[in-house]
Amino acid sequence: MGAVLPAPREEPTVSVKHALLSLLEQEPMYGYQLRQEFESRTGGTWPLNVGQVYTTLTRLERDGLVEAAGEDEDGHERWRLTESGHEEVATWFTTPVARTQPPRDELAIKLALAVTVPGVDVGTLIQRQRSASMTALQDYTRLKRQAGAETSPARADLAWGLVLDSLVFAAEAEIRWLDHCETRLRRAAVQDAGTTTAARSAPTSEMAPASASVDRRKGARR
Amino acid sequence: MGAVLPAPREEPTVSVKHALLSLLEQEPMYGYQLRQEFESRTGGTWPLNVGQVYTTLTRLERDGLVEAAGEDEDGHERWRLTESGHEEVATWFTTPVARTQPPRDELAIKLALAVTVPGVDVGTLIQRQRSASMTALQDYTRLKRQAGAETSPARADLAWGLVLDSLVFAAEAEIRWLDHCETRLRRAAVQDAGTTTAARSAPTSEMAPASASVDRRKGARR
DNA sequence: TCGCAGTGCCTACCCGGTATGTACCGACCG
DNA sequence: CGGTCGGTACATACCGGGTAGGCACTGCGA
Numbered sequence: 001m002g003a004v005l006p007a008p009r010e011e012p013t014v015s016v017k018h019a020l021l022s023l024l025e026q027e028p029m030y031g032y033q034l035r036q037e038f039e040s041r042t043g044g045t046w047p048l049n050v051g052q053v054y055t056t057l058t059r060l061e062r063d064g065l066v067e068a069a070g071e072d073e074d075g076h077e078r079w080r081l082t083e084s085g086h087e088e089v090a091t092w093f094t095t096p097v098a099r100t101q102p103p104r105d106e107l108a109i110k111l112a113l114a115v116t117v118p119g120v121d122v123g124t125l126i127q128r129q130r131s132a133s134m135t136a137l138q139d140y141t142r143l144k145r146q147a148g149a150e151t152s153p154a155r156a157d158l159a160w161g162l163v164l165d166s167l168v169f170a171a172e173a174e175i176r177w178l179d180h181c182e183t184r185l186r187r188a189a190v191q192d193a194g195t196t197t198a199a200r201s202a203p204t205s206e207m208a209p210a211s212a213s214v215d216r217r218k219g220a221r222r
Numbered sequence: 223m224g225a226v227l228p229a230p231r232e233e234p235t236v237s238v239k240h241a242l243l244s245l246l247e248q249e250p251m252y253g254y255q256l257r258q259e260f261e262s263r264t265g266g267t268w269p270l271n272v273g274q275v276y277t278t279l280t281r282l283e284r285d286g287l288v289e290a291a292g293e294d295e296d297g298h299e300r301w302r303l304t305e306s307g308h309e310e311v312a313t314w315f316t317t318p319v320a321r322t323q324p325p326r327d328e329l330a331i332k333l334a335l336a337v338t339v340p341g342v343d344v345g346t347l348i349q350r351q352r353s354a355s356m357t358a359l360q361d362y363t364r365l366k367r368q369a370g371a372e373t374s375p376a377r378a379d380l381a382w383g384l385v386l387d388s389l390v391f392a393a394e395a396e397i398r399w400l401d402h403c404e405t406r407l408r409r410a411a412v413q414d415a416g417t418t419t420a421a422r423s424a425p426t427s428e429m430a431p432a433s434a435s436v437d438r439r440k441g442a443r444r
Numbered sequence: 445t446c447g448c449a450g451t452g453c454c455t456a457c458c459c460g461g462t463a464t465g466t467a468c469c470g471a472c473c474g
Numbered sequence: 475c476g477g478t479c480g481g482t483a484c485a486t487a488c489c490g491g492g493t494a495g496g497c498a499c500t501g502c503g504a
Contacts, residue, residue, distance in 0.1 A: 015328040016491075022335045022342075032452050041338050046326050052492055054454065059490080076452080093342050096354035097329050099393065104268050106237040107319050108388040112381035113244045116263050120315050132318035158410060159334035165406075166330040166399050171321065173395035177388050184387075188380060238460075254483050274461055276485065281459080298483075 016048065017056055018092045021065060021081065025089045028069040030076035031057060043160035045167070060085070107174065111181060122185060130178045137171040140164055238270065239278055240314045243287060243303065247311045250291045252298035253279060265382035267389070282307070329396065333403060344407060352400045359393040362386055 023029060023037050031053045038048050057079060060066045065088055069080035081089070107129065114120040144164050245251060245259050253275045260270050279301055282288040287310055291302035303311070329351065336342040366386050 015326045015331050019331055019335060022339050025341075026339050030452085031454095041334050042331065045324070046331070049491095049493060050452080051454075051494080055491085092332070093336060093347055094350070096347075096351040097332065099355060099358040102267070102389065102392075103325060104237045105388060105392075108385050109237050109241055109264065109268070110314070110319065111388075112263050112385050113241060114315060115384065116381050117244050117248050119247070125315055128316070129318040133321060136321040158407075159338045162337065162403055162406070163330050163334050165402060166327060166333075167324060169395040169399040169402070170324075170327075170392070173391045177391040180387060180391070181384055184384065185380075252483080253485095258482095271460095271462060272483080273463080273485075277460085 016052060017060065018089070020053065020056055020060070021085055021089050022092065024066060024079060024081050025086070028078040028080040030072070030078045033076070041159045042163050045160075045163050115185065123182070126178050126182050126185075130175060133171050133174050133178070137168065137175070140168045140171065144168070238274060239282065240311070242275065242278055242282065243307055243311050244314065246288060246301060246303045247308070250300040250302040252294070252300045255298070263381045264385050267382075267385050337407065345404070348400050348404050352397060355393050355396050355400070359390065359397070362390045362393060366390070 019038055020034055023034055029037065032050060034057075035048050035050050035053050057066060061068075061079075064082055065085035066079045067082050069078045072078055111122070111125070114122045114125055144161070241260055242256055245256055251259065254272060256279075257270050257272050257275050279288060283290075283301075286304055287307035288301045289304050291300045294300055333344070333347070336344045336347055366383070
Protein backbone atom coordinates (compact mmCIF):
# COMPACT_ATOMS: atom_id res chain seq x y z
CA MET A 1 0.00 0.00 0.00
CA GLY A 2 1.96 3.02 -1.21
CA ALA A 3 1.12 6.74 -1.22
CA VAL A 4 -2.22 6.91 0.53
CA LEU A 5 -2.56 10.69 0.58
CA PRO A 6 -1.11 12.05 3.84
CA ALA A 7 -4.30 11.60 5.87
CA PRO A 8 -6.77 14.49 5.82
CA ARG A 9 -6.91 14.08 9.56
CA GLU A 10 -10.53 14.84 10.34
CA GLU A 11 -10.74 16.44 13.77
CA PRO A 12 -13.07 14.51 16.04
CA THR A 13 -15.69 17.17 16.84
CA VAL A 14 -13.75 19.10 19.44
CA SER A 15 -16.33 21.50 20.75
CA VAL A 16 -14.75 22.33 24.10
CA LYS A 17 -11.44 23.34 22.63
CA HIS A 18 -12.98 25.94 20.36
CA ALA A 19 -15.36 27.10 23.06
CA LEU A 20 -12.47 27.96 25.34
CA LEU A 21 -10.61 29.67 22.53
CA SER A 22 -13.56 31.86 21.62
CA LEU A 23 -14.07 32.81 25.26
CA LEU A 24 -10.46 33.90 25.40
CA GLU A 25 -11.09 35.94 22.28
CA GLN A 26 -13.12 38.26 24.50
CA GLU A 27 -10.41 38.74 27.14
CA PRO A 28 -7.72 36.76 28.98
CA MET A 29 -9.16 34.52 31.68
CA TYR A 30 -8.08 31.84 34.12
CA GLY A 31 -9.32 28.28 34.23
CA TYR A 32 -12.17 28.40 36.68
CA GLN A 33 -13.41 31.61 35.12
CA LEU A 34 -13.57 29.93 31.72
CA ARG A 35 -15.77 27.23 33.12
CA GLN A 36 -18.11 29.78 34.72
CA GLU A 37 -18.37 31.82 31.54
CA PHE A 38 -19.11 28.74 29.48
CA GLU A 39 -21.83 27.52 31.81
CA SER A 40 -23.46 30.92 32.16
CA ARG A 41 -23.68 31.24 28.38
CA THR A 42 -25.11 27.76 27.88
CA GLY A 43 -27.26 27.84 31.00
CA GLY A 44 -25.63 24.75 32.45
CA THR A 45 -27.05 22.66 29.62
CA TRP A 46 -23.72 20.95 29.09
CA PRO A 47 -21.92 21.05 32.44
CA LEU A 48 -18.20 21.43 31.88
CA ASN A 49 -15.89 19.63 34.25
CA VAL A 50 -13.16 21.93 35.53
CA GLY A 51 -10.50 19.34 35.11
CA GLN A 52 -11.10 19.26 31.41
CA VAL A 53 -10.56 22.99 31.22
CA TYR A 54 -7.05 22.65 32.58
CA THR A 55 -6.10 19.64 30.51
CA THR A 56 -7.47 21.32 27.41
CA LEU A 57 -5.57 24.51 28.23
CA THR A 58 -2.28 22.65 28.50
CA ARG A 59 -2.96 20.96 25.18
CA LEU A 60 -3.78 24.30 23.62
CA GLU A 61 -0.55 25.73 25.00
CA ARG A 62 1.34 22.77 23.60
CA ASP A 63 -0.21 23.47 20.20
CA GLY A 64 0.68 27.14 20.39
CA LEU A 65 -2.87 28.48 20.45
CA VAL A 66 -2.80 30.03 23.93
CA GLU A 67 -0.05 31.31 26.19
CA ALA A 68 0.28 32.41 29.80
CA ALA A 69 -0.52 36.07 30.34
CA GLY A 70 0.73 36.54 33.88
CA GLU A 71 -1.39 36.69 37.00
CA ASP A 72 -4.23 39.02 37.79
CA GLU A 73 -4.46 40.97 41.07
CA ASP A 74 -5.71 37.86 42.90
CA GLY A 75 -2.88 35.64 41.73
CA HIS A 76 -4.83 33.68 39.11
CA GLU A 77 -2.80 32.44 36.18
CA ARG A 78 -4.49 33.89 33.13
CA TRP A 79 -4.34 32.72 29.54
CA ARG A 80 -4.44 34.69 26.35
CA LEU A 81 -4.71 33.76 22.69
CA THR A 82 -1.65 33.67 20.50
CA GLU A 83 -1.73 34.85 16.92
CA SER A 84 -2.58 31.41 15.59
CA GLY A 85 -5.16 31.13 18.34
CA HIS A 86 -6.95 34.16 16.96
CA GLU A 87 -6.82 32.66 13.50
CA GLU A 88 -8.23 29.39 14.80
CA VAL A 89 -11.19 31.19 16.33
CA ALA A 90 -11.77 33.15 13.14
CA THR A 91 -11.81 30.04 10.98
CA TRP A 92 -14.05 28.25 13.47
CA PHE A 93 -16.62 31.01 13.26
CA THR A 94 -16.44 31.29 9.48
CA THR A 95 -16.60 27.60 8.54
CA PRO A 96 -19.85 25.75 9.17
CA VAL A 97 -19.88 22.58 11.24
CA ALA A 98 -19.51 19.60 8.94
CA ARG A 99 -22.46 17.27 8.85
CA THR A 100 -20.44 14.77 6.81
CA GLN A 101 -19.76 12.74 9.93
CA PRO A 102 -22.73 13.23 12.23
CA PRO A 103 -22.21 12.23 15.86
CA ARG A 104 -23.55 8.91 17.03
CA ASP A 105 -27.25 9.14 17.68
CA GLU A 106 -28.03 6.57 20.33
CA LEU A 107 -31.76 6.62 19.71
CA ALA A 108 -31.39 6.07 15.97
CA ILE A 109 -28.94 3.24 16.56
CA LYS A 110 -31.23 1.66 19.09
CA LEU A 111 -34.21 1.74 16.79
CA ALA A 112 -32.25 0.48 13.81
CA LEU A 113 -31.13 -2.49 15.85
CA ALA A 114 -34.55 -3.00 17.38
CA VAL A 115 -36.16 -3.51 13.99
CA THR A 116 -33.46 -5.91 12.79
CA VAL A 117 -32.95 -8.01 15.90
CA PRO A 118 -35.81 -10.46 16.35
CA GLY A 119 -37.82 -10.53 19.52
CA VAL A 120 -37.89 -6.81 20.29
CA ASP A 121 -41.20 -5.08 20.87
CA VAL A 122 -40.55 -2.03 18.73
CA GLY A 123 -44.01 -0.59 19.26
CA THR A 124 -43.75 -0.13 22.99
CA LEU A 125 -40.13 0.97 22.61
CA ILE A 126 -41.30 3.82 20.40
CA GLN A 127 -44.17 4.66 22.73
CA ARG A 128 -41.97 4.75 25.78
CA GLN A 129 -39.40 6.88 24.05
CA ARG A 130 -42.08 9.19 22.77
CA SER A 131 -43.48 9.93 26.19
CA ALA A 132 -39.97 10.40 27.59
CA SER A 133 -39.10 12.90 24.87
CA MET A 134 -42.45 14.57 25.41
CA THR A 135 -41.79 15.20 29.08
CA ALA A 136 -38.33 16.48 28.22
CA LEU A 137 -39.95 18.86 25.78
CA GLN A 138 -42.33 20.06 28.45
CA ASP A 139 -39.41 20.61 30.81
CA TYR A 140 -37.73 22.75 28.20
CA THR A 141 -40.79 24.88 27.57
CA ARG A 142 -41.26 25.33 31.31
CA LEU A 143 -37.67 26.46 31.63
CA LYS A 144 -38.25 28.79 28.72
CA ARG A 145 -41.18 30.40 30.48
CA GLN A 146 -39.12 30.90 33.60
CA ALA A 147 -36.22 32.37 31.64
CA GLY A 148 -38.59 34.60 29.70
CA ALA A 149 -40.06 35.89 32.94
CA GLU A 150 -36.73 37.30 34.04
CA THR A 151 -36.38 40.97 33.25
CA SER A 152 -32.79 41.46 32.13
CA PRO A 153 -32.32 40.47 28.47
CA ALA A 154 -28.54 40.32 28.78
CA ARG A 155 -26.42 38.77 26.06
CA ALA A 156 -25.79 35.64 28.10
CA ASP A 157 -29.51 35.15 28.65
CA LEU A 158 -30.10 35.59 24.94
CA ALA A 159 -27.57 32.82 24.22
CA TRP A 160 -29.09 30.57 26.87
CA GLY A 161 -32.48 31.13 25.30
CA LEU A 162 -31.22 30.12 21.89
CA VAL A 163 -29.63 27.00 23.32
CA LEU A 164 -32.92 26.09 24.94
CA ASP A 165 -34.66 26.61 21.62
CA SER A 166 -32.24 24.23 19.95
CA LEU A 167 -33.11 21.61 22.53
CA VAL A 168 -36.80 22.22 21.87
CA PHE A 169 -36.42 21.94 18.12
CA ALA A 170 -34.35 18.76 18.47
CA ALA A 171 -36.89 17.18 20.81
CA GLU A 172 -39.74 18.05 18.48
CA ALA A 173 -37.89 16.55 15.55
CA GLU A 174 -37.25 13.43 17.56
CA ILE A 175 -40.93 13.07 18.38
CA ARG A 176 -41.92 13.61 14.78
CA TRP A 177 -39.39 11.02 13.71
CA LEU A 178 -40.76 8.52 16.20
CA ASP A 179 -44.27 9.01 14.86
CA HIS A 180 -42.91 8.63 11.36
CA CYS A 181 -41.23 5.37 12.31
CA GLU A 182 -44.41 4.08 13.85
CA THR A 183 -46.54 4.57 10.75
CA ARG A 184 -43.78 3.30 8.52
CA LEU A 185 -43.40 0.15 10.53
CA ARG A 186 -47.13 -0.39 10.66
CA ARG A 187 -47.28 -0.11 6.90
CA ALA A 188 -44.36 -2.52 6.49
CA ALA A 189 -46.06 -5.00 8.80
CA VAL A 190 -49.26 -4.81 6.80
CA GLN A 191 -47.35 -5.25 3.58
CA ASP A 192 -45.60 -8.21 5.14
CA ALA A 193 -48.79 -9.91 6.25
CA GLY A 194 -50.91 -9.38 3.17
CA THR A 195 -48.63 -10.18 0.27
CA THR A 196 -51.09 -8.61 -2.11
CA THR A 197 -50.22 -6.38 -5.02
CA ALA A 198 -51.12 -3.28 -3.02
CA ALA A 199 -47.63 -1.81 -3.37
CA ARG A 200 -46.75 1.18 -5.51
CA SER A 201 -49.04 3.51 -3.65
CA ALA A 202 -47.23 6.83 -3.40
CA PRO A 203 -43.85 5.67 -2.10
CA THR A 204 -42.02 7.85 0.46
CA SER A 205 -44.46 10.67 0.83
CA GLU A 206 -44.23 10.62 4.60
CA MET A 207 -41.82 13.53 4.88
CA ALA A 208 -44.16 16.01 3.31
CA PRO A 209 -45.27 18.10 6.31
CA ALA A 210 -41.85 18.74 7.80
CA SER A 211 -40.22 19.44 4.47
CA ALA A 212 -42.99 21.83 3.55
CA SER A 213 -42.46 23.66 6.78
CA VAL A 214 -38.82 24.21 5.90
CA ASP A 215 -39.44 25.23 2.32
CA ARG A 216 -42.14 27.68 3.23
CA ARG A 217 -39.70 29.87 5.07
CA LYS A 218 -37.15 30.02 2.31
CA GLY A 219 -39.04 31.37 -0.68
CA ALA A 220 -39.68 27.89 -2.04
CA ARG A 221 -36.60 26.78 -3.84
CA ARG A 222 -34.50 23.65 -3.63
CA MET B 223 -29.75 33.34 36.83
CA GLY B 224 -31.71 30.54 38.45
CA ALA B 225 -33.42 27.63 36.75
CA VAL B 226 -30.74 25.12 35.83
CA LEU B 227 -31.34 21.64 34.48
CA PRO B 228 -30.84 18.88 37.02
CA ALA B 229 -27.82 16.67 36.35
CA PRO B 230 -28.34 13.17 37.76
CA ARG B 231 -25.04 11.60 36.61
CA GLU B 232 -26.04 9.35 33.75
CA GLU B 233 -23.74 6.84 32.09
CA PRO B 234 -21.74 8.51 29.33
CA THR B 235 -23.86 7.52 26.33
CA VAL B 236 -22.20 4.25 25.44
CA SER B 237 -23.96 3.43 22.20
CA VAL B 238 -21.42 1.01 20.73
CA LYS B 239 -21.41 -1.27 23.74
CA HIS B 240 -25.14 -1.81 23.61
CA ALA B 241 -25.13 -2.10 19.85
CA LEU B 242 -22.71 -5.02 20.00
CA LEU B 243 -24.68 -6.65 22.78
CA SER B 244 -27.94 -6.45 20.87
CA LEU B 245 -26.30 -7.88 17.76
CA LEU B 246 -25.09 -10.82 19.84
CA GLU B 247 -28.66 -11.23 21.06
CA GLN B 248 -29.46 -12.48 17.58
CA GLU B 249 -26.69 -15.07 17.44
CA PRO B 250 -23.04 -15.54 18.47
CA MET B 251 -20.64 -13.68 16.18
CA TYR B 252 -16.96 -12.89 15.87
CA GLY B 253 -15.45 -9.40 15.88
CA TYR B 254 -15.25 -8.54 12.22
CA GLN B 255 -18.72 -9.91 11.65
CA LEU B 256 -20.11 -7.62 14.33
CA ARG B 257 -18.70 -4.65 12.54
CA GLN B 258 -20.20 -5.73 9.23
CA GLU B 259 -23.60 -6.33 10.74
CA PHE B 260 -23.59 -2.96 12.45
CA GLU B 261 -22.63 -1.08 9.31
CA SER B 262 -25.12 -2.90 7.12
CA ARG B 263 -27.93 -2.01 9.52
CA THR B 264 -26.96 1.65 9.77
CA GLY B 265 -25.93 1.97 6.15
CA GLY B 266 -22.45 3.10 7.02
CA THR B 267 -23.80 6.27 8.56
CA TRP B 268 -21.58 5.86 11.58
CA PRO B 269 -18.56 3.87 10.45
CA LEU B 270 -17.38 1.61 13.22
CA ASN B 271 -13.67 1.07 13.57
CA VAL B 272 -12.83 -2.61 13.91
CA GLY B 273 -10.35 -1.97 16.64
CA GLN B 274 -13.05 -0.60 18.85
CA VAL B 275 -15.05 -3.77 18.42
CA TYR B 276 -12.26 -5.84 19.92
CA THR B 277 -11.49 -3.46 22.75
CA THR B 278 -15.17 -3.19 23.56
CA LEU B 279 -15.53 -6.97 23.47
CA THR B 280 -12.71 -7.44 25.98
CA ARG B 281 -14.30 -4.83 28.24
CA LEU B 282 -17.64 -6.60 27.94
CA GLU B 283 -15.96 -9.89 28.80
CA ARG B 284 -14.31 -8.27 31.78
CA ASP B 285 -17.73 -7.03 32.93
CA GLY B 286 -19.25 -10.47 32.50
CA LEU B 287 -21.69 -9.54 29.73
CA VAL B 288 -20.19 -11.72 26.97
CA GLU B 289 -18.09 -14.86 26.93
CA ALA B 290 -16.12 -16.85 24.38
CA ALA B 291 -18.24 -19.42 22.53
CA GLY B 292 -15.52 -21.40 20.81
CA GLU B 293 -14.52 -21.16 17.19
CA ASP B 294 -16.68 -21.61 14.14
CA GLU B 295 -15.71 -23.83 11.21
CA ASP B 296 -13.32 -21.18 9.89
CA GLY B 297 -11.50 -20.75 13.17
CA HIS B 298 -13.10 -17.44 14.15
CA GLU B 299 -13.38 -16.83 17.87
CA ARG B 300 -17.05 -16.21 18.47
CA TRP B 301 -18.74 -14.43 21.35
CA ARG B 302 -22.04 -15.08 23.02
CA LEU B 303 -24.06 -13.23 25.62
CA THR B 304 -24.03 -14.29 29.22
CA GLU B 305 -27.12 -14.23 31.36
CA SER B 306 -26.47 -10.70 32.58
CA GLY B 307 -25.69 -9.77 28.98
CA HIS B 308 -29.20 -10.77 27.98
CA GLU B 309 -30.60 -8.75 30.85
CA GLU B 310 -28.54 -5.75 29.83
CA VAL B 311 -29.97 -5.89 26.31
CA ALA B 312 -33.49 -6.25 27.65
CA THR B 313 -33.19 -3.22 29.90
CA TRP B 314 -31.56 -1.21 27.10
CA PHE B 315 -34.51 -1.87 24.82
CA THR B 316 -37.11 -1.20 27.49
CA THR B 317 -35.73 2.01 28.99
CA PRO B 318 -35.81 5.14 26.82
CA VAL B 319 -32.62 7.08 26.16
CA ALA B 320 -32.31 9.79 28.77
CA ARG B 321 -32.44 13.32 27.45
CA THR B 322 -31.43 14.68 30.86
CA GLN B 323 -27.85 15.01 29.65
CA PRO B 324 -28.01 15.71 25.93
CA PRO B 325 -24.76 15.23 24.01
CA ARG B 326 -22.71 18.30 23.20
CA ASP B 327 -24.18 20.07 20.20
CA GLU B 328 -21.31 21.84 18.51
CA LEU B 329 -23.55 24.10 16.45
CA ALA B 330 -25.57 25.27 19.45
CA ILE B 331 -22.40 25.92 21.42
CA LYS B 332 -20.90 27.84 18.55
CA LEU B 333 -23.93 30.05 18.12
CA ALA B 334 -24.28 30.67 21.84
CA LEU B 335 -20.69 31.83 21.95
CA ALA B 336 -21.00 33.80 18.73
CA VAL B 337 -23.76 35.98 20.15
CA THR B 338 -21.91 36.62 23.41
CA VAL B 339 -18.39 37.16 22.14
CA PRO B 340 -18.08 40.61 20.55
CA GLY B 341 -16.86 41.02 17.01
CA VAL B 342 -18.49 37.94 15.46
CA ASP B 343 -20.67 38.32 12.39
CA VAL B 344 -23.51 36.12 13.51
CA GLY B 345 -25.61 36.84 10.45
CA THR B 346 -23.23 35.37 7.91
CA LEU B 347 -22.39 32.54 10.31
CA ILE B 348 -26.04 31.56 10.31
CA GLN B 349 -26.33 31.91 6.56
CA ARG B 350 -23.26 29.81 5.87
CA GLN B 351 -24.43 27.12 8.25
CA ARG B 352 -27.87 27.19 6.75
CA SER B 353 -26.66 26.52 3.24
CA ALA B 354 -24.33 23.80 4.50
CA SER B 355 -27.15 22.06 6.32
CA MET B 356 -29.33 22.52 3.27
CA THR B 357 -26.89 20.70 0.99
CA ALA B 358 -26.57 17.95 3.58
CA LEU B 359 -30.33 17.64 3.58
CA GLN B 360 -30.36 17.35 -0.18
CA ASP B 361 -27.70 14.65 0.01
CA TYR B 362 -29.88 12.71 2.40
CA THR B 363 -32.96 12.96 0.23
CA ARG B 364 -30.93 11.90 -2.79
CA LEU B 365 -29.68 8.89 -0.87
CA LYS B 366 -33.24 8.17 0.15
CA ARG B 367 -34.35 8.14 -3.45
CA GLN B 368 -31.58 5.71 -4.37
CA ALA B 369 -32.36 3.46 -1.43
CA GLY B 370 -36.04 3.60 -2.27
CA ALA B 371 -35.34 2.53 -5.82
CA GLU B 372 -33.89 -0.75 -4.69
CA THR B 373 -36.38 -3.54 -4.83
CA SER B 374 -35.72 -5.70 -1.80
CA PRO B 375 -37.28 -4.23 1.33
CA ALA B 376 -35.25 -6.40 3.67
CA ARG B 377 -35.13 -5.71 7.36
CA ALA B 378 -31.66 -4.17 7.17
CA ASP B 379 -32.81 -1.82 4.42
CA LEU B 380 -35.78 -0.83 6.50
CA ALA B 381 -33.47 0.07 9.39
CA TRP B 382 -31.16 2.01 7.11
CA GLY B 383 -34.13 3.93 5.77
CA LEU B 384 -35.23 4.86 9.26
CA VAL B 385 -31.73 6.02 10.13
CA LEU B 386 -31.70 8.18 7.03
CA ASP B 387 -35.03 9.64 8.02
CA SER B 388 -33.66 10.55 11.41
CA LEU B 389 -30.84 12.43 9.71
CA VAL B 390 -33.38 14.23 7.54
CA PHE B 391 -35.55 15.20 10.47
CA ALA B 392 -32.53 16.42 12.43
CA ALA B 393 -31.26 18.49 9.51
CA GLU B 394 -34.66 20.04 9.00
CA ALA B 395 -34.90 20.91 12.67
CA GLU B 396 -31.47 22.45 12.50
CA ILE B 397 -32.46 24.64 9.58
CA ARG B 398 -35.66 25.71 11.27
CA TRP B 399 -33.69 26.56 14.39
CA LEU B 400 -31.26 28.65 12.39
CA ASP B 401 -34.12 30.61 10.85
CA HIS B 402 -35.61 31.01 14.28
CA CYS B 403 -32.31 32.38 15.62
CA GLU B 404 -32.08 34.80 12.75
CA THR B 405 -35.43 36.44 13.35
CA ARG B 406 -34.91 36.42 17.08
CA LEU B 407 -31.56 38.15 16.77
CA ARG B 408 -32.96 40.68 14.33
CA ARG B 409 -35.70 41.52 16.78
CA ALA B 410 -33.21 41.82 19.64
CA ALA B 411 -31.05 44.13 17.54
CA VAL B 412 -34.03 46.36 16.76
CA GLN B 413 -34.99 46.42 20.40
CA ASP B 414 -31.40 47.32 21.26
CA ALA B 415 -31.18 50.22 18.80
CA GLY B 416 -34.50 51.89 19.47
CA THR B 417 -34.71 52.02 23.26
CA THR B 418 -38.35 52.96 22.99
CA THR B 419 -41.14 51.52 25.11
CA ALA B 420 -42.05 49.07 22.37
CA ALA B 421 -41.40 46.03 24.53
CA ARG B 422 -44.06 43.65 25.86
CA SER B 423 -45.25 42.70 22.41
CA ALA B 424 -46.13 39.03 22.52
CA PRO B 425 -42.95 37.51 24.00
CA THR B 426 -41.79 34.12 22.79
CA SER B 427 -44.34 33.29 20.16
CA GLU B 428 -41.76 32.13 17.68
CA MET B 429 -42.12 28.44 18.36
CA ALA B 430 -45.69 28.27 17.18
CA PRO B 431 -45.32 26.55 13.80
CA ALA B 432 -43.09 23.68 14.88
CA SER B 433 -45.02 23.01 18.06
CA ALA B 434 -48.26 23.07 16.14
CA SER B 435 -46.83 20.55 13.73
CA VAL B 436 -46.07 18.20 16.57
CA ASP B 437 -49.38 18.70 18.28
CA ARG B 438 -51.30 18.23 15.08
CA ARG B 439 -49.97 14.70 14.71
CA LYS B 440 -50.65 14.08 18.32
CA GLY B 441 -54.26 15.17 18.17
CA ALA B 442 -55.30 12.22 16.07
CA ARG B 443 -54.28 9.57 18.53
CA ARG B 444 -52.89 8.81 21.92
C1' DT C 445 -14.64 27.04 67.03
C1' DC C 446 -16.10 23.95 64.02
C1' DG C 447 -18.01 22.92 59.98
C1' DC C 448 -19.22 23.80 55.51
C1' DA C 449 -19.92 25.67 51.24
C1' DG C 450 -17.77 28.05 47.52
C1' DT C 451 -13.61 29.13 44.82
C1' DG C 452 -9.65 27.53 42.47
C1' DC C 453 -6.32 24.17 40.78
C1' DC C 454 -4.31 19.64 39.72
C1' DT C 455 -3.77 14.62 38.72
C1' DA C 456 -4.98 9.85 37.97
C1' DC C 457 -7.77 7.18 35.53
C1' DC C 458 -11.08 5.16 32.17
C1' DC C 459 -13.17 4.89 27.91
C1' DG C 460 -14.19 5.93 23.13
C1' DG C 461 -12.05 6.30 18.86
C1' DT C 462 -8.34 6.08 15.37
C1' DA C 463 -4.21 4.64 13.19
C1' DT C 464 -1.28 1.23 12.35
C1' DG C 465 0.71 -3.32 11.90
C1' DT C 466 0.29 -8.17 10.89
C1' DA C 467 -1.32 -12.18 8.63
C1' DC C 468 -3.96 -14.93 5.46
C1' DC C 469 -6.30 -15.71 1.22
C1' DG C 470 -8.29 -15.41 -3.39
C1' DA C 471 -8.46 -12.88 -7.78
C1' DC C 472 -6.59 -10.72 -11.43
C1' DC C 473 -2.68 -10.16 -14.60
C1' DG C 474 1.31 -9.85 -17.34
C1' DC D 475 3.71 -18.70 -12.37
C1' DG D 476 5.10 -14.96 -9.40
C1' DG D 477 3.45 -10.60 -8.06
C1' DT D 478 0.45 -7.68 -6.07
C1' DC D 479 -3.78 -5.94 -4.97
C1' DG D 480 -7.78 -5.95 -2.18
C1' DG D 481 -10.72 -8.01 1.20
C1' DT D 482 -11.02 -10.54 5.61
C1' DA D 483 -9.59 -10.89 10.30
C1' DC D 484 -7.37 -9.65 14.51
C1' DA D 485 -4.41 -7.01 17.77
C1' DT D 486 -2.29 -3.11 19.91
C1' DA D 487 -0.40 1.63 20.70
C1' DC D 488 -1.82 5.98 21.26
C1' DC D 489 -4.45 10.19 22.05
C1' DG D 490 -8.08 13.19 23.37
C1' DG D 491 -12.41 13.71 25.80
C1' DG D 492 -14.41 13.30 30.12
C1' DT D 493 -14.83 12.23 35.21
C1' DA D 494 -13.60 11.46 40.04
C1' DG D 495 -11.34 12.85 43.60
C1' DG D 496 -7.95 15.16 46.25
C1' DC D 497 -5.75 19.55 47.92
C1' DA D 498 -5.76 24.31 49.48
C1' DC D 499 -7.74 28.62 50.75
C1' DT D 500 -11.54 31.76 52.26
C1' DG D 501 -15.66 33.49 54.25
C1' DC D 502 -19.72 32.71 56.92
C1' DG D 503 -23.07 31.08 60.01
C1' DA D 504 -24.30 27.71 63.96
